[in-house]
Amino acid sequence: KTGDAEFVNAVEATFGSEIDGYISSDATDFRTMINYFGGIEITVPEQVEYRNDGLTLILVKGKQTLKGDSLFKYLSYLDTLGSRGNASQALVMGDILKGVFKPSRTNKTDSAFAKISNTLNTDITIVDFSSAEKAIKILCEYGFEAISTVDSPEDMEK
Numbered sequence: 755k756t757g758d759a760e761f762v763n764a765v766e767a768t769f770g771s772e773i774d775g776y777i778s779s780d781a782t783d784f785r786t787m788i789n790y791f792g793g794i795e796i797t798v799p800e801q802v803e804y805r806n807d808g809l810t811l812i813l814v815k816g817k818q819t820l821k822g823d824s825l826f827k828y829l830s831y832l833d834t835l836g837s838r839g840n841a842s843q844a845l846v847m848g849d850i851l852k853g854v855f856k857p858s859r860t861n862k863t864d865s866a867f868a869k870i871s872n873t874l875n876t877d878i879t880i881v882d883f884s885s886a887e888k889a890i891k892i893l894c895e896y897g898f899e900a901i902s903t904v905d906s907p908e909d910m911e912k
Contacts, residue, residue: 758875775878783873785822790869793819794853796828796846804831825850852898860894863887 762773779787788794795817802813811827813820820828829846832839859866867883870876883890 758877775876775882777870777874777876777878779874781826783875785826786873787870788820788822788825788850790873791854791866793821794825794846794850795819796825796849798828799842802828802831804834806834848898855890855893856897857895860891863890863894 758776758778761778762776765771766773796819797817798813798815801815802811804811809827809830811824811831813824813828825846829843832842832846835842854866864883864887867880871878871880871883
């Protein structure tokens with residue numbers, strides 16, 4: 755957890771914002787969580803045939819659902835592309851959030867939190883989750899596109 759705390763401190767110092775909580779993982783736990791969520795739908799902008807540094811990845815162009823191992827390999831492949839890959843990684847991270855917070859998960863947030871807290875590294879407690887659960891359910895129901903700045907979860911319903 756020392757590495758997580760150091761990373762949080764670095765992000766706070768760099769961006770001048772306070773981090774309320776974090777979730778992190780190693781490669782194995784990342785794969786496990788992606789599989790728990792049934793894979794993540796992403797759009798691969800161009801066909802990928804990559805073999806290098808012990809990484810082999812072949813993906814067709816277009817929309818597809820990637821399970822944990824393939825998604826991890828795809829993110830690793832994008833890391834080899836420099837700044838172009840960084841932008842693509844950011845898009846994939848957005849796809850991951852959309853895949854986790856979606857309507858079919860609205861009534862399963864407590865079991866998802868239990869899996870996250872038991873599998874990944876996090877400083878988010880059950881008390882934190884409980885206080886944010888209503889907002890999380892609204893996020894699942896309406897998605898990221900419907901979000902605007904509000905003062906409280908109750909304001910999201912308006």
